[in-house]
Each structure stands twice: as C-alpha cells, then as structure tokens.
Amino acid sequence: MFSLVLMTVNARYDKVNLFFESVVVWFVSPAQNFFTSVANSITDVFDHYLFLVEVSNEKDRLLLEMVRLSKKNNELLERNKLLERSSNLTEFAGEDERPFVVAKVIGYDATQWSKVIFINRGTDHNVEKNLSVVTDAGVVGHIIHASLKSSKVLLITDSRSAVDSLFQETRKSGITVGTGEDICEMKFVPTSAKVSVGDKVISSGLGGVFPKGLMVGTVVDIVKQDRELFQDIRVATSVDLSSVEEVVVLLSGQEEG
Amino acid sequence: MTYLVLIIALVFLLLSIQTTFLRVVFPGDIVPDLILIAAVYCGIHLKKSRGIWVAALIGFFQDCLSGGLLGVNFLSKGLAGLFFCVIKDKIIVQGIIPIGFFIFATSLVDGMIYFLAMTSLLGGQVKGNFLFSSIILFGVCNAVIAPFLFYIFDKVRQWLHRKFPSQVFESI
Numbered sequence: 001m002f003s004l005v006l007m008t009v010n011a012r013y014d015k016v017n018l019f020f021e022s023v024v025v026w027f028v029s030p031a032q033n034f035f036t037s038v039a040n041s042i043t044d045v046f047d048h049y050l051f052l053v054e055v056s057n058e059k060d061r062l063l064l065e066m067v068r069l070s071k072k073n074n075e076l077l078e079r080n081k082l083l084e085r086s087s088n089l090t091e092f093a094g095e096d097e098r099p100f101v102v103a104k105v106i107g108y109d110a111t112q113w114s115k116v117i118f119i120n121r122g123t124d125h126n127v128e129k130n131l132s133v134v135t136d137a138g139v140v141g142h143i144i145h146a147s148l149k150s151s152k153v154l155l156i157t158d159s160r161s162a163v164d165s166l167f168q169e170t171r172k173s174g175i176t177v178g179t180g181e182d183i184c185e186m187k188f189v190p191t192s193a194k195v196s197v198g199d200k201v202i203s204s205g206l207g208g209v210f211p212k213g214l215m216v217g218t219v220v221d222i223v224k225q226d227r228e229l230f231q232d233i234r235v236a237t238s239v240d241l242s243s244v245e246e247v248v249v250l251l252s253g254q255e256e257g
Numbered sequence: 258m259t260y261l262v263l264i265i266a267l268v269f270l271l272l273s274i275q276t277t278f279l280r281v282v283f284p285g286d287i288v289p290d291l292i293l294i295a296a297v298y299c300g301i302h303l304k305k306s307r308g309i310w311v312a313a314l315i316g317f318f319q320d321c322l323s324g325g326l327l328g329v330n331f332l333s334k335g336l337a338g339l340f341f342c343v344i345k346d347k348i349i350v351q352g353i354i355p356i357g358f359f360i361f362a363t364s365l366v367d368g369m370i371y372f373l374a375m376t377s378l379l380g381g382q383v384k385g386n387f388l389f390s391s392i393i394l395f396g397v398c399n400a401v402i403a404p405f406l407f408y409i410f411d412k413v414r415q416w417l418h419r420k421f422p423s424q425v426f427e428s429i
Contacts, residue, residue, distance in 0.1 A: 003313075003329070003331040005328075006320075006327050006328030006331060007326050007374060008378070010327040010328060011378040021320075024318050024321035024322065025321060027269060028276070031269060031273035032273055032276055034273075035274065038278075039277055107273075108277070108280045110272060110275050110276050111323045111325055112287065112290055113325060113368070114323055114324035144324060
C-alpha cells in the first residue's frame with residue numbers, strides 16, 4: 001500500500017521533493033564522492049597502462065618507470081587534466097550570459113533501468129529542478145531532483161527524456177527522445193524533410209529547459225517508410241555520457257557562476 | 258543497536274558500490290543489481306517477517322538513489338523478500354545453481370514490475386522493446402554475480418554473529 005501511495009504521489013505530483021529522498025541522497029553522497037575518486041584512480045591506472053602498451057618499447061619502459069617512481073607526478077597530471085576540462089567548461093559556459101556552476105559526476109543510477117547521474121552540486125549552489133546540464137560538447141540532461149549538496153540529472157538517453165530540437169543545416173524541427181540505450185531517436189520529422197547521416201542536431205530552445213543552439217548529437221541512421229508520416233532517425237549523442245566526469249549546470253537566476 | 262547500525266552501514270556501502278564502482282566494472286548497458294540480490298538474501302536468511310521489511314526498506318533506499326518512479330523498488334524488493342520469506346522452509350536455496358536460478362527468476366519479475374509500473378503510471382514512457390531485450394541479460398548477469406555475493410554475505414553474517422550474537426538471522 002505504501003509503495004502504491006508513493007508511486008501515485010510521485011507520478012501525479014512530480015514537483016514534490018520527498019523528505020526521505022533528500023535524506024537518503026544526503027547520506028549517500030559523501031560515500032559516492034569517495035568511491036568515485038577511488039574508481040577514477042583505478043581507471044586512470046588501467047588507462048595509463050593500456051596506453052603504454054601501445055607505444056614503443058623504449059617509451060613504454062621509460063613511462064612505466066616514471067609512473068612507478070613518481071606518484072606525485074601522476075597526481076599533478078590528473079589535476080592538470082581536471083583544470084583543463086574545467087577551463088573548457090567555464091570557457092564554453094562563459095560565452096552565454098547565463099550564470100553557471102561546474103559540477104563533478106559522483107555516481108550513477110542505482111537501478112538498471114534509468115539513465116541518471118549524480119553531481120556534487122545542490123541547492124547550496126543554487127542548483128534547482130529543471131535546470132539544463134551540459135558540457136562543452138553538448139547537452140547532457142536536466143536536473144530532476146536537487147538536494148543540499150548533490151543533484152540527480154536525467155540524461156537525454158533516458159526513455160523519459162525529450163529535447164525539442166532542430167537540424168543545424170535545414171532548420172527542420174523534431175523532438176529528440178531517449179531510448180534507454182546509449183542512443184537517442186528524433187521523432188516527428190516528416191518523411192518529406194531532407195535528412196542525411198552526419199547531420200548535426202541542436203536544441204531549439206523551446207520547452208524552457210535547454211537554451212537554443214546547444215549540440216544534441218549527430219544523425220547516424222535514417223529509416224524512411226513510404227506509408228509512414230514520420231522518419232525513424234537515430235541520433236548519437238554529442239557527449240559520451242558513459243564517461244562524462246565534469247558538467248556545467250546552467251543556472252536560471254542572476255546568481256554568479 | 259550496534260547490530261542495527263552495522264546492518265544499515267552495510268546497506269549504504271552496498272548502495273554506494275551500486276552507484277559508483279559497478280559502472281566502472283560493467284561499462285555497458287547491463288549492470289547487476291546488488292540490492293535485488295541483497296533483498297533475496299534478507300528474505301531467505303532473516304528470521305520471521307524481518308526479511309520482508311528489510312528487503313522493502315533497501316528497495317526504498319534504492320528508489321531514492323534512482324531516477325525512476327519512487328516506490329517501484331520498494332514494491333519489487335518487498336515482494337521478493339515476502340516470497341522468499343514464505344517459501345524458504347519449503348525449498349533449498351544452497352549452492353550455485355539454485356541461487357542462480359532464483360535470482361534469475363526474481364530479476365525477471367523485478368524488471369516486469371518496473372515496466373508495468375512505468376507504463377501504467379507514466380503513460381507508456383518506457384520503450385518496451387529495450388526493456389525486454391535487456392531483461393534477460395540483466396537476469397543472467399545477476400544470476401552469475403549472486404553466488405559470489407551470497408558467499409560474501411554469509412561471511413559477513415558469520416562475522417556479525419560472532420562479534421554481536423543476536424537472534425536476527427536464521428541459525429548459521
């Protein structure tokens with residue numbers, strides 16, 4: 001009964017932030033921070049190792065030695081990369097008049113079925129529901145729940161996500177919806193519209209969540225059927241959502257970024 | 258009290274691993290559900306009806322850390338806890354094959370509950386073909402992980418029982 005009440009309340013009054021949800025997120029976010037840092041460190045070790053395998057033996061030997069002897073150097077390298085990514089993000093977000101905040105991805109959805117990430121910025125940093133989340137490569141998703149120090153971001157690949165979009169060249173519009181997989185579909189594009197593989201898809205600005213002109217993805221597959229009104233268009237997201245580490249939340253008010 | 262705090266700490270540890278490490282280890286679309294395996298374990302090994310409530314509670318925590326409909330996992334994990342709590346005396350859930358089989362079946366039910374809840378309450382916003390294509394792999398993935406996880410849970414349970422003797426679990 002309790003679960004049915006929860007589901008009904010959640011489905012009908014979507015804007016209500018339940019107290020328990022915030023409490024659990026508040027408790028878990030420090031652990032998520034910790035585990036993400038550890039996981040990133042392990043991934044970095046593997047990445048560096050695999051990279052070294054591919055270069056010449058001489059470089060391989062020197063780099064391996066360097067990695068082994070100089071842990072500090074590796075840390076600085078990672079910090080440098082982080083600064084570089086942050087710099088790209090702030091530069092990109094700074095082009096717009098809107099205030100923004102840079103956030104780090106600290107976790108993923110606890111279930112198999114939703115495409116959600118957790119970021120380490122919440123209402124303490126003026127993050128609120130329905131704000132758009134982007135990187136310099138394009139749209140990531142939007143905030144669906146904001147706690148004090150962390151927030152949930154619904155990715156554009158989630159099956160409940162929809163972004164009003166248009167083709168950059170032809171300006172034909174459609175709606176980019178998530179499929180639950182790592183790819184999106186563009187709906188409501190008439191069969192008469194000329195679309196080619198490789199066409200860029202950008203946000204149209206309609207809908208009030210995503211500003212106009214953000215890169216959504218690239219067309220990778222088109223299926224036209226004579227008797228159908230609309231084309232089946234598959235769009236690869238411009239952001240690699242499986243490995244995104246830092247994002248920018250575009251704030252709504254006049255707060256400073 | 259210490260016992261309860263330790264159990265809750267373990268649940269939060271499991272949730273943290275579910276939302277961080279697993280995506281690194283399983284970078285594809287299919288990720289095992291540690292919470293589902295823990296819920297089944299609780300249903301089998303906790304005494305009386307405690308398994309139902311603990312399973313439902315960890316399902317609720319999972320709901321809070323998910324972008325899905327709040328209450329879906331509370332229901333599905335609670336039902337898993339209830340099912341195994343009721344039938345635990347009538348079946349044998351020991352060994353790799355029985356554990357794998359029951360976890361596989363529970364995973365299918367869990368996926369179906371999610372699908373039905375999302376389609377009925379959110380008006381068909383979930384693509385069925387995606388769900389059905391991945392649900393089998395999801396079940397297999399859970400079934401493969403489950404015996405190993407059950408082994409770890411057994412060890413933790415034995416350690417807890419030695420350090421803090423209580424009547425919470427079935428006899429070891």
